[in-house]
Amino acid sequence: MTDTTPRVTAEIDLAAVRANVRRLRDVARTAQLMAVVKADGYGHGAVPCARAAREAGAAWLGTATPQEALALRAAGDTGRLLCWLWTPGGPWREAVEAGIDVSVSGMWALKEVVAAARESGRTARVHLKADTGLGRNGCAPADWGELTAAARAAEAAGAVRVTGVWSHFACADEPGHPSIPLQQNAFREALTVAEATGLTPEVRHFANSPATLTLPESHYDLVRTGIAMYGISPSPELGTPADHGLTPAMTLKASLASVKRVPGGHGVSYGHHYTTPGETTLALVPAGYADGIPRHASGSGPVLVAGKWRQVAGRIAMDQFVVDLGGDTARAGDEAVLFGPGDRGEPTAEDWARAAGTIAYEIVTRIGQRVPRVYTGEGGRDGENGHDSHDGEVRGHG
Template sequence: MSGLAEAVVDLGAIADNVRTVAAVTDTALMAVVKADGFGHGAVPVARAALRAGATWLGVTSAAEALALRGAGITAPTLSWLHRPNDDFDKLINAGVDVGVSTTTHLHAVADAALRLGVPATVQLKADTGLTRNGAGRDEWPDLVTWARKYEVEGGVRVRGVWSHLADADVPGTPGLARQVRTFSEALRLARGAGLDPDLVHLANSAAALSAPRTRFDLCRIGLALYGVDPFGALGPGAFGLRAALTLRTTVVNVKRVAAGTGVSYGPEYVTAAPTTLALLPLGYADGLPRATEGRAQVWLGGRRCPVVGRIAMDQCVVDAGDLPVAIGDPVVVFGPGDDDTTPPTVAEWARWAGTNPHEILTGIGARVGRDHLQERADVA
């Protein structure tokens, strides 16, 4: 560990998770590596996922897509969130599919293609109930009509039609059936306008694992790729996913204190009995939410110990009780786990913070180093 803390990323787990989802879905898979691969490192995660059988990569922005290309990754890639005045020339030249949700964006992409003399490959997104990006019922007919016009003229190729689900992680939700119907109608209108997309996709991680009717030609896996159960299981859950990231550090100071000792700012925590306090060099700037105060735990000395007092920007304090703790002792903040006899999981940290695992993973700060463990086959 070269810095004060590190996130250890098991690329073998990434590969195993691709294979686990593939065994359930029997469709093509898009590995979603936006937000620097959910904090795991977009480039190494992308390579591991592709080696394991994923055939597509998904990102949010042009910058993310071009970073993959700059690293020599040539796999089909979809980038789906842009301003109309973004530099689409670079995406077109890099062979990146552009997600299009409005006619304004479509006109801008087509203009760039005309200027370059190179057709742009686009994937049209329908809003099927998330009410976020994507063209709604009123806008969709106009979008597919314009897309077909540009396709006939040779400036645009419509490779895909897609959407994103609002509540696939809620078992039994009636909203899922409504979204599938809305999506099917959008697809019918697109084909009625003369479009013949090669790729139709709707399913996210939760739907890929549990809702066959959403799978179509491809499933986009984000959270499942990183080994987190999209249905909220605190451990591995029912699908056999493997957590890919372990956040760890070491103790940097130890104090034996008396009962009645205040800890950290306020103090909002006062020791009830004589105890040993261990200082960790991780705080909210490194991704430990202040909202977890009074609930969070870490793995120290072979057991779970509570984080006590306010979490500061750079550090937090752990009550180790009567454990024989020393400076330099290893600490696991979260990682693979099954129950309270193992280190906490990222899902538990999310529960303690009142958020989702995505926010915890992507919130790990830049000063936390990433150590990528290669897949077993690579090492062999």
């Protein structure tokens, strides 16, 4: 049975994804581009967005977990693919056999990937990650010499090929932050140590989305663009998407479930944190925190309904929230736009981030499993701003 008026949908413009990737490739100049599709493509759908990025010239894909990388292989992607978030006992052999580049940040991981390579009879492709100051994953400077030397020995034995050396910025989204030059110096030192051991990686990579946009000296051989390829600015301090020539790819819409007149003094939603100031019209948006709408935006989240911006009235519940239309009218089934590119007057993901006290990354990645993704602009034959004939295909979230 076809759902002709879906409760809520996330419309993903793949033409925008391709245009964003092309724009970022232009910014990266001679460096290759890795399209990061972790977290189900930042909520946009990993497989469709990976295909769109490849069509636009992305030489690499990147994921956090090996399961994400293996799912891309199962979906038919055969290009260069890196995954970096490993734990002991992970599916190293499966990754090696699937031709996935894997990241190593310590001796335990190198030992496990060497064992997997020997079991599979294939040479593992390894990227060594240096902790240059982020303090998360990555090898500490004091241990870097040991790791690079051991990796070179494993390479000489034919177990691995060190295809990459890399690191990650902590504060590239904060222009002028003092950690930026310190990390750049630390990465140069890490490269010097690696080269001194005889390693000759194919790619050296450091730049994430904000560094790609603002720190050309950090581009090296490869840039890793995540949030920017989906058309979202890494931070307000770096400007809007339009400032960087990017277009947000996700539009979140809902169909009003109820519209009714109520008297003044009528409580709205749990806790009655909002009470109608006078006789008014209330509209019910059938989306809530189970769909990824942040409860922290209760009373402040913006929605375009009946041609105007409204704010959430009262608390956002698990499945629904209310907006007060005042003297305006609407009907059940009318469209409510929670966020989109903003070019039609609707709020953006950044507007919701401000309302919830978070970042736009979280707004798009938290959109839940029960929200279907509707893909437009498929096929890869569009112009910079065009679409092709496959608009409107509805798919599940995976």
